[in-house]
Amino acid sequence: MGNSSSMLTQYDIEEVQKHSNGAFTQQEIVSLYSRFCQLDRKNCGFIPSDEFLTIPEFALNPLSHTLLTMLDALNFKDFVAFLSVFSPRATLQHKIEFIFKVYDTDCNGKVTFRDILRVLKDMSGQFMPEKQMEEILTKVLEEAGYQKDSVLVLSDFMKILGDKGVKMEVDFHVD
Amino acid sequence: MTSAGTLKTSRSELDLDRPNIEDYLPTGSSIQQEPRGKLRLHDLLDLSPTLSEAAGAIVDDSFTRCFKSNPPEPWNWNVYLFPLWCCGVVFRYLILFPARVLVLTIGWIIFLSSFIPVHFLLKGQDKLRRNLERSLVEMMCSFFVASWTGVVKYHGPRPSRRPKQVFVANHTSMIDFIILEQMTAFAVIMQKHPGWVGLLQSTILESVGCIWFNRSEAKDREIVTRKLREHVQGADNNPLLIFPEGTCVNNHYTVMFKKGAFELGCTVCPVAIKYNKIFVDAFWNSRKQSFTKHLLQLMTSWAVVCDVWYLEPQNLKPGETPIEFAERVRDIISHRAGLKKVPWDGYLKYSRPSPKHRERKQQNFAESMLRRLEEK
Numbered sequence: 433m434g435n436s437s438s439m440l441t442q443y444d445i446e447e448v449q450k451h452s453n454g455a456f457t458q459q460e461i462v463s464l465y466s467r468f469c470q471l472d473r474k475n476c477g478f479i480p481s482d483e484f485l486t487i488p489e490f491a492l493n494p495l496s497h498t499l500l501t502m503l504d505a506l507n508f509k510d511f512v513a514f515l516s517v518f519s520p521r522a523t524l525q526h527k528i529e530f531i532f533k534v535y536d537t538d539c540n541g542k543v544t545f546r547d548i549l550r551v552l553k554d555m556s557g558q559f560m561p562e563k564q565m566e567e568i569l570t571k572v573l574e575e576a577g578y579q580k581d582s583v584l585v586l587s588d589f590m591k592i593l594g595d596k597g598v599k600m601e602v603d604f605h606v607d
Numbered sequence: 608m609t610s611a612g613t614l615k616t617s618r619s620e621l622d623l624d625r626p627n628i629e630d631y632l633p634t635g636s637s638i639q640q641e642p643r644g645k646l647r648l649h650d651l652l653d654l655s656p657t658l659s660e661a662a663g664a665i666v667d668d669s670f671t672r673c674f675k676s677n678p679p680e681p682w683n684w685n686v687y688l689f690p691l692w693c694c695g696v697v698f699r700y701l702i703l704f705p706a707r708v709l710v711l712t713i714g715w716i717i718f719l720s721s722f723i724p725v726h727f728l729l730k731g732q733d734k735l736r737r738n739l740e741r742s743l744v745e746m747m748c749s750f751f752v753a754s755w756t757g758v759v760k761y762h763g764p765r766p767s768r769r770p771k772q773v774f775v776a777n778h779t780s781m782i783d784f785i786i787l788e789q790m791t792a793f794a795v796i797m798q799k800h801p802g803w804v805g806l807l808q809s810t811i812l813e814s815v816g817c818i819w820f821n822r823s824e825a826k827d828r829e830i831v832t833r834k835l836r837e838h839v840q841g842a843d844n845n846p847l848l849i850f851p852e853g854t855c856v857n858n859h860y861t862v863m864f865k866k867g868a869f870e871l872g873c874t875v876c877p878v879a880i881k882y883n884k885i886f887v888d889a890f891w892n893s894r895k896q897s898f899t900k901h902l903l904q905l906m907t908s909w910a911v912v913c914d915v916w917y918l919e920p921q922n923l924k925p926g927e928t929p930i931e932f933a934e935r936v937r938d939i940i941s942h943r944a945g946l947k948k949v950p951w952d953g954y955l956k957y958s959r960p961s962p963k964h965r966e967r968k969q970q971n972f973a974e975s976m977l978r979r980l981e982e983k
Contacts, residue, residue: 489664492964557969576648600655
């Protein structure tokens with residue numbers, strides 16, 4: 433299986449670029465393709481979830497479980513689109529939308545107290561009892577002007593995360 | 608050969624006595640600015656550091672880099688270079704390869720016709736028999752090396768047969784063993800392989816003294832440690848060669864050394880091996896090809912060129928733990944062979960990381976939250 437750009441035509445690269453809203457240069461896309469092929473060992477055209485878990489650095493990330501549902505059966509175009517949010521060229525809005533999606537696992541556009549609690553549990557593991565987490569979350573929500581039973585939508589997230597901004601970037605160095 | 612299809616959470620190998628992986632993880636992970644100030648909703652909801660780390664690992668990670676075979680740049684893309692290359696291919700496959708197969712066959716014939724009689728007829732005279740078998744194995748390895756047109760440069764004093772010493776080397780392919788064995792008959796500790804390789808292991812290699820282990824057996828580790836100790840004590844045994852990485856790495860990196868070789872209470876003699884990739888990439892990517900295919904690839908290439916350095920023997924320093932000792936020796940070998948060190952256990956190729964590493968991150972997060980809650 434080739435891992436050079438001879439497997440990707442110029443048309444392919446441009447199509448992928450468009451699909452990911454111009455977040456990557458053509459060189460970066462070629463480099464990502466090389467990585468995609470490396471992970472797609474059986475040449476299925478998509479990366480099975482198990483393969484991501486063979487990356488030790490990814491497997492030990494507290495949010496790996498949630499991310500795996502978003503990474504399920506992505507072909508190369510979608511793989512690049514997924515990663516585009518981590519490009520320095522991605523917009524703040526795109527990044528906040530992504531974070532929202534991590535919470536909103538049932539994709540109904542609403543993030544509840546339970547949703548946030550679930551993510552916090554992943555992040556802190558056994559090092560914080562659930563009751564204490566609920567208390568902290570309730571307190572912090574109220575200080576920000578929400579109630580425990582409030583339901584947050586995307587515009588709320590934009591408001592909360594928007595002022596200070598979100599630094600979510602990965603270095604896509606080219607080999 | 609082995610597939611990563613059946614991953615399982617590992618047990619003893621990857622647990623407690625590993626050095627702190629967080630110290631090695633690449634940029635951004637633990638060197639984040641410690642967030643300050645009172646805990647606000649914004650801070651609780653902002654997952655960006657963790658997400659960035661996950662994405663960073665997806666894009667590139669230091670573990671899979673160790674096992675990536677980098678094919679050489681094609682140079683035959685030209686009107687006159689292409690025919691040249693074709694001539695090269697013809698020469699390699701139709702002239703070199705048959706010649707090498709011939710050499711190897713002759714070698715096998717000589718070897719087997721000497722080894723079998725010696726092995727059975729000299730059953731009474733152990734010492735003589737062992738010496739002869741040793742020389743025969745060294746000779747057979749030389750035939751193997753010749754069959755790939757091996758150009759091996761040895762640097763440093765040749766290993767001497769002394770008790771209470773082990774040799775450790777970085778591991779790129781099973782041919783490492785053959786290359787070292789042609790100079791000195793080592794006893795070796797190896798993973799038992801299936802097929803013809805396994806047959807070789809259980810017959811001929813038995814004579815130089817080999818210890819088998821099975822990666823998937825957790826209990827196996829204690830048995831193996833005991834066998835290692837016994838072997839090292841014996842004055843008559845061949846010097847023991849261990850590849851502490853436990854798996855083949857692509858000769859650009861070294862993965863963590865297992866401490867087994869470093870807690871035997873004897874001198875450790877490091878050996879560094881570096882292959883020159885211009886002629887052939889000697890890395891055996893066991894995920895991608897069987898050993899047979901790998902050997903065939905070597906036999907149809909121009910040459911296997913490598914350097915072997917026998918480095919200064921090292922002893923456990925007072926106050927040093929076996930893990931620190933292992934890391935120190937890994938440093939010496941990596942430095943000599945120009946390899947980069949990564950903090951991963953080679954066995955992660957076959958199993959998932961222990962949940963303990965994730966727990967570190969979670970603990971940091973929980974503590975940071977609590978601390979900031981207190982701030983005004």
